[in-house]
Amino acid sequence: MKRARVNAGILIGAALLLIWCLLPIVWIASLSFKPVEETATGSPQFLPKTWTWDNFSSVFQNDDFQRALINSFGISIIATVLSVALATLCAYAIARLQFRGKRLVLTIALAIAMFPVVSLIGPLFDLWRTLGLFDTWPGLVIPYMSFTLPLAIWTLTAFFREIPWEMEQAAQVDGATSWQAFRKVIVPLAAPGVFTAAILTFFFAWNDFVFGISLTSTTNARPVPAQLAFFVGPDQFNPPVSTLAAAAVMVTIPVIIIVLLFQRKIVAGLTAGAVKG
């Protein structure tokens, strides 16, 4: 009897969870299928009255948006690969080696993770102009790396601590150097953790807005979140709701695919070592 009630509670909870998480997604998808007239003043119905693909075709025809998509993918992937590579080295050292200043490194990573990004954009704009990095891919890759490294380092350190290091020692006993032991034995074992860190890092870079609007000015490097402000509607003074929604759906699809494929890994990554001392 009691058991059944608890189960019912869980069931209701699960239903609410699904509604809460998916309703806005359904909403934005629904908007993306509405004809422009239905998104004008005084049309508050949830689902489209008539369905249309027009919004998607106008997004597809928008060259600037396509450039932004390429920018976002390119910059996020480069930043992810570089960041995870550096983080892997760093996390290995932290999880495995004894050295002075380990606490300092962890504190720096934590401090960066907490850093208010807006504090930087003024000086960074000047610096990037001087170095010729303004409105270029590297100009975004570098800050994305800085801000995703802490996340990647924390996640990877947690993963690395689970690895049976005896195997590495065994390899060293067999005559391998620290570096060989790392490369031959540990890298394959660490790959799943690295992969998880990569997904989380990619999400961060994909999501960024502040750097995107401050450090770019043309479609050379402008990423998708910043490009969304450039859609022109039926009048020039308001965003075109349905076109924007179609663009939003398109940039959400990669997220959904990644989540569908890798949900187990992402959950593991987000929860790994979060509470274990």
Add this chain to the structure above:
Amino acid sequence: MIALSAAALASLSLLAACGDDSGPPELVWYINPDPNPPDGFPGAFGQAGIAERCSNDRYTVRTELLPQSATEQRIQLLRRLVAEDSSISLMSLDPVFIAEFAAADLLEPLPEDLASELSPATLQGALAGATWEDRLVAAPLWANTQVLWYRKSLAQRAGLDMTQPVTWDQIIEAAAANGATVGVQANKYEGYVVWINALIEGAGGSIVTDTEAGPDASVDIGAQAGTEAAQVIRKLASSSAAQPDLSVSNEGTVLGPLASDAGGFMVNWTFAYNNYAGGPVQDDLGWARYPRTVAGEQSAPPIGGINVGVSPYGEHTDLALDAVRCITSLENQVTYAIETANMPARQAAYDDAELREQFPADLLDLWQESIDTAGPRPPSPYWSTIVNATLSRWHPANEVDPTSTPADSASFIEDALKGRVLL
């Protein structure tokens, strides 16, 4: 190590940028967004079309889009010009920002011959918005102004004689009495200050004067004209003629309500005509001069538009100045006006047969008259400070109090100009 790889990456991107040296130099023209072209429009539209027509064997003009809002456009351009960016050659600029750009030496003055050609040919109102310290620093591409748009049937029901000048009080009362609304721009943005400024100018005052003094300009918003303006805003905001989204309204949100069954009045720029032309309310659509703030005193319609300026830091300043000549030519202004309903800045364009076919003759006359008798926003290098300070006290409209808001905002604007407060 990181600095090194950063430098390597940077030089890579530089290499990519300098990849094709063949062909004529490229002039990059930063443009404000044009309206969407009609379905099936052949070729390039609006400013992109102009760029294409003005490219020749000496240079190509390529357009690069700026964000939607005027404020954002200013930020983008100003930041890069302050940093002496060489990748901007030409830019489409709202006239209110001319003073700030020119005072900071970020606009190349037009050569004598071009200036003396443009001066007599261009509408006075538009010319004033492209001039700083008696020098023409940009060439007007088109001139914008606001008129009062209304539904003829409603004016008739309300017994308003629209052939005579009307006041804000009259249209607010007429709309309220007939279940209709008055559309204005009152979101927290530049457009709301356009309205406030027009109301104050219409009452014979100004937000600020003596703007050459920079931070020491005289702030006059607290005077009687400011009170008159606040009274109009107060009256609309507390009336049933106010649209429910008053505090977030802009030029686009007010278009729908005018076409609704309730109908109403609306002040809006010239582009609004295209929104109704060929639609169901076309025959019922009327236009009149911008409403008066006080009875018996002529209104001061807002003026806007776009000027094309040349960056002093661009790589081919001489070619860019040459391109300006083509971009703002009579033919291009006419074509642009026909495509977008953004009206020409050149006087002669209004006599163009094709233009007169596209727009009603009395409307064209009204626009010209409005541009020539407009009450422009004060040209100040500190305009954006003045705008933000004004908005901070006058937004939202329903909290405007004629007895305190004008005086309160006057002292706040003064403090803001002197850098004594956060904006």
Add this chain to the structure above:
Amino acid sequence: MSTETAGAPPRARVTDRSRSEERLAWRLVAPAVVVMLAVTAYPILRALYLSLFQYRATAPDDREFLGIDNYVTVLTDPLWWRDVWNTVLIMVVTVGVELVIGFAFAYVMWKIIFARGLIRTSILIPYGIITVVSAFAWQFAFSLNNGFVNGWLPFMDSDFNWFGQHWSAMTAIMVSEIWKTTPFMALLLLAGLSQVSGDMVEAAQVDGASWWQRLYKVILPNMRAAIMVAVLFRALDAFRIFDNIYVMTRGAQNTESVSFLTYRQVIEQFELGLGSALSVLLFLSVLLIAFVLVKLFRVDLAAARRES
């Protein structure tokens, strides 16, 4: 990584091997540290320097040394304190609501025996979605002209303008923020829940403890570390709120946050001096909040191996 093992090895055991290990360690760590500092250290030092000047980017020649005057201007300005209050309010409300919803979701994920993949996938979508997209989705949902919220809430007037008043605009912003970040909170709490020993809960149940008693006496105390870590990271994240405000209100109706104020001064107003002072104060505020949370609630930083 527990902090005890983080220190230097005892002097007595400094051998060639440990010295080479230390060299290797620093070689592995250095690139990451350099990149992290490259983008943060110089700008914040530069901001510190510029904050001592009256300096407007459009009038660089009028630059003038002011000392701490910019800080005095900011700290005596009502706008600063209003925005601090807004930001703290957003932080407290969103983190509070997220704790409750996030715990409920974590509990569901913990207990549920079927459709786990579906639940996990659904909860990860808001986590992965772009904040700007979330802001647009909710802005349109709350919109007076084409949103569904007014129609769905029975007690709401159909022409209620959510972005027309302070409180309703703040609500809309917070809903978007909460929607986007609750999954993060829920997953951290799930990690905490899975640390709670099932035996202890069952023992309590055998002893006749009600569900609430089990929750308060057994489950929550045992996942304290997880809760505190989640609160710390979400609080710092919420304090930096920017994207939602930028998209939804642009600070109108007094919905401005400290980040947005700083952005406006530096980017929109070109007030590099005053803006830099704000940047520094924003940075110090974040440090202060981190310090208070860590000291007051004794968050175990060694356990805090996560970022938002």
